[in-house]
Amino acid sequence: MSSILIIGAGPTGLGAAHRLRGLGLENWHLFESTEQIGGLSASFVDDHGFTWDVGGHVLFSHYDYFDRVVEEALDGAWYEHQRECWVRIRETWVPYPFQNNIRHLPPDALEECLAGLKGLAGSPSLAANFREWMDRVFGAGIVKHFMEPYNRKVWGVPLHEMSREWIGERVSVIDLARIEKNIAEKTDDVNWGPNNTFKFPHKGGTGAIFSSIATRFQDRISFSHELTEVNLAARELGFSNGRRERYDSLITTIPLDIFIGLCRDVPESVREAASRLVHNSGLIVGIGVEGERRDSKCWMYFPEDNCPFYRVTNFHNYSPWNVPNGDTSRFFSLMCETTSSPHKPVNRAEIVETTIQGLINAGMLTESERERIISRYVIDIPYSYPVPTVGRDEALAVINPFLESQGVYSRGRFGAWKYEVGNMDHSFMQGVEVADRILNGADEPTVTGKGGDR
Structure with missing residues (x-):
């Protein structure tokens, strides 16, 4: 029986694992470099009891399959919001x-x-x-x-x-x-878009969805396994802890340019194409404040240069349990997202203070609330968005056929390097669909852009 290995326990890797388990396949395993489930959809609780996501995720879906998986994972334990x-x-x-x-x-x-x-x-x-x-x-x-x-x-x-x-x-x-x-x-027009209503877990942030999904196959996940070498000819992986594993098919979800850098014997044309892929980085700054905030907005965009962030989420509005003890009469939380790149450098040492000042400049915090900040939490994201550059598709057209000829399928937000199908539901379904392709030769409508809902 052929073996399938999966790299990365984010939405795509979990989607593949969920599908392989559902199809009854036995000979597969998932490796994750950290101790955390969820990848870019993970959640963290800070020392003060505030929950933070890796960015402003909201749960909406284009797929019946994903909806069913989420419903099973959360068992009704979610809030449903009208986007504001x-x-x-x-x-x-x-x-x-x-x-x-x-x-x-x-x-x-x-x-x-x-x-x-x-x-x-x-x-x-x-x-x-x-x-x-x-x-x-x-x-x-x-x-x-x-x-x-x-x-x-x-x-x-x-x-x-x-x-x-x-x-x-x-x-x-x-x-x-x-x-x-x-x-x-004098009327407002606010209902456009696929996420005009969305769900959010009661407790645990967005990461609760994926942690729950993973409990079905926890014994098939090896944590603290950082991939350090890929021998394509031998179809063998090497990990930082010395472990080596052979595979027949490999599903990788780590950034495509990093993966190519780990591979032996890659044609120069493929390495050159990977060097043309562009991404940005992100800094998530969570500001937890003692006090009540009465503001029904979900998230807000900030185009002006009086603040470093482009988006702020009233994260306490998504779930009261995003603040200590679920007490939104005593605490509120603002999650602020700032992009960093070679074209747009950001001083990481000063990002918390510039964020707080930006919140005041933009009317999101008062000076008195500045004094009541009790949590300052930073998540540094080296790979935030895969940028859809003019030359991206040409580069992918060189890389992917080579990898797939070697039994390697690179999928997910940074595996496929397609921002337009990089939401949680898209990413999960990329994993589901590539598992179907490997086992049954099925199409992959999400990553190819040729399919509808499923």
């Missing part, structure tokens, strides 16, 4: 999506945005890159006030180096008549 999302700009709040709700802007900015919309020219489908696409879809005003500064903060790369093919359902495009109607009738 805002943009902080020009000292006011604009409901998300920004482009549908520009009526909230000051008059000068509103006029600039409308003028840009009315002067749109050129087909978005002919745009050469993401920056050009923004100009053709949103016009100069919206690009100036929101799209350009916000995306620069998120991605940390020059926007003309990004492709436009990744966008899909992630950006609400323009309907000028609808926007003018919203302005005239």
Whole structure:
């Protein structure tokens, strides 16, 4: 019987493991470099009793399969929320999506945005890159006030180096008549998007989902196994603790460029292609405060340069158990996300204090609340987003056929290097689908972009 090894206990590795177990396969095993389940979807409890996620995750799904797995894992122990999302700009709040709700802007900015919309020219489908696409879809005003500064903060790369093919359902495009109607009738337009409702576990943060899934096959997971060498010819792995394992098929979820660097005898063309893959890094700063915060917002976007972060989550609103003893009358928590990259360096030693000052600058904290901060928690993420650059698909077209010819399947947010299918549900299903492919020759609609819900 052929052996299948899995590297990484994040959503993709767990999706593959769940599927292999469900199909009754015996000869498989999963290796994780840390002691933690969940990868980029893990959660942590700090010394003060606050729970923090690795970024602002919300649970929504495109797949019946994933929904069933989550329902079994949580057994009904979740909260369901209506998304309330805002943009902080020009000292006011604009409901998300920004482009549908520009009526909230000051008059000068509103006029600039409308003028840009009315002067749109050129087909978005002919745009050469993401920056050009923004100009053709949103016009100069919206690009100036929101799209350009916000995306620069998120991605940390020059926007003309990004492709436009990744966008899909992630950006609400323009309907000028609808926007003018919203302005005239003074109505908000906030229901766009796949995550306008979402779930969140009662306790344990997002990581509780994946910890529960993993309990079904805990005996098949080896922790503290950092991959250090891949002998493709021999189909053998080496780990930092000296362990060596042979495989027939390998599912790897670690960053693709790192994996290629661990492999022996890789063609120079593959190494060169891997060197062209671009990612950014992230810093999650959790600020736990003593006091009550009455603010129904879920998460907020910050395009301006008076703060380092691009997004802040009222994390206490997701679950009361994200604060000590579940007591939101005594505590609240703000989870702040900042991007770092070679184009956008961040001083890690000062990130906590610059974050706190940014919260005050943006009206999220008062000076008196600064004095009541009791938790300052930092999660440093070396690989945060795989950037969909103009040359990404060309690079992947060199790397993946070679790896798969060697029995290696690189999947997941950084394994597949496809941001557009890097949500938790997408990532989990990449694992499910690649397991089906290895065993049954099935298609992989998520990673190829050729399928719908399943």
